[in-house]
Amino acid sequence: MDDELVTRENLSPNWNERTLPVTMLVLHYTGMQTGAEAEARLVDPAAQVSAHYIIHEDGCVVRLVPEDKRAWHAGRSFWRGISDVNSASIGIELVNPGHEWGYREFPEAQMDALLPLLAAIVDRHDIPRANVVGHSDVAPARKDDPGELFDWPLLARHHLALPVPKPRMRLVYDNDSAFFLALERFGYDISDGHAAIRAFERRWRPHKIAGEPDGQIGAMLFELLLQRDMGQAR
Numbered sequence: 001m002d003d004e005l006v007t008r009e010n011l012s013p014n015w016n017e018r019t020l021p022v023t024m025l026v027l028h029y030t031g032m033q034t035g036a037e038a039e040a041r042l043v044d045p046a047a048q049v050s051a052h053y054i055i056h057e058d059g060c061v062v063r064l065v066p067e068d069k070r071a072w073h074a075g076r077s078f079w080r081g082i083s084d085v086n087s088a089s090i091g092i093e094l095v096n097p098g099h100e101w102g103y104r105e106f107p108e109a110q111m112d113a114l115l116p117l118l119a120a121i122v123d124r125h126d127i128p129r130a131n132v133v134g135h136s137d138v139a140p141a142r143k144d145d146p147g148e149l150f151d152w153p154l155l156a157r158h159h160l161a162l163p164v165p166k167p168r169m170r171l172v173y174d175n176d177s178a179f180f181l182a183l184e185r186f187g188y189d190i191s192d193g194h195a196a197i198r199a200f201e202r203r204w205r206p207h208k209i210a211g212e213p214d215g216q217i218g219a220m221l222f223e224l225l226l227q228r229d230m231g232q233a234r
């Protein structure tokens with residue numbers, strides 16, 4: 001059970017039984033001032049939140065909930081037709097103060113601990129790369145984590161997330177509904193359209209988060225859908 005990847009255990013009472021098989025993985029930041037504070041909250045019965053793992057900035061990996069149980073990390077969320085994201089996912093919290101308390105780079109030690117853990121989880125549950133997502137992807141109107149400083153390209157280089165697509169055509173959707181339909185088909189909840197675009201940008205074009213459809217993100221989105229439907233990425 002990959003115990004060599006887990007530094008210690010601090011079991012949380014905040015879980016229940018899954019009602020869906022595991023098909024996705026959701027990455028978070030803790031968004032609290034210290035890692036100790038964040039870990040304490042994730043095991044506090046009064047807080048009613050948890051995750052399967054928390055990874056501290058020094059690379060210490062703590063198991064909070066066994067993977068076969070439903071941890072409470074995603075809240076009200078949606079991805080590719082699934083609205084009970086907690087039942088279908090493994091949740092990993094990365095210690096980082098977040099946008100509220102001084103958002104900063106995720107240190108190398110933390111990423112070095114994340115990569116092998118992620119690889120083991122993805123392999124164990126056969127999770128498609130397209131379903132390794134951020135909290136902001138599954139709750140675009142509520143959440144910004146893990147945020148634009150998270151190194152998705154590093155995950156992609158390790159085949160643990162989809163790489164940023166290189167569109168083979170420059171295309172502008174002739175109307176916004178086509179764009180939003182594509183966004184929904186890729187997986188996003190588009191009930192708040194601008195929030196969904198911001199989430200897409202935070203993940204795929206973090207240097208420009210504007211919340212409006214444009215030709216570049218439209219082309220990226222189209223390419224992602226093409227690759228997935230052609231079986232070049234799952």
Ligand SMILES: [Zn+2]
Nearest residue numbers: 028029135145
């Ligand atoms: Zn989160």
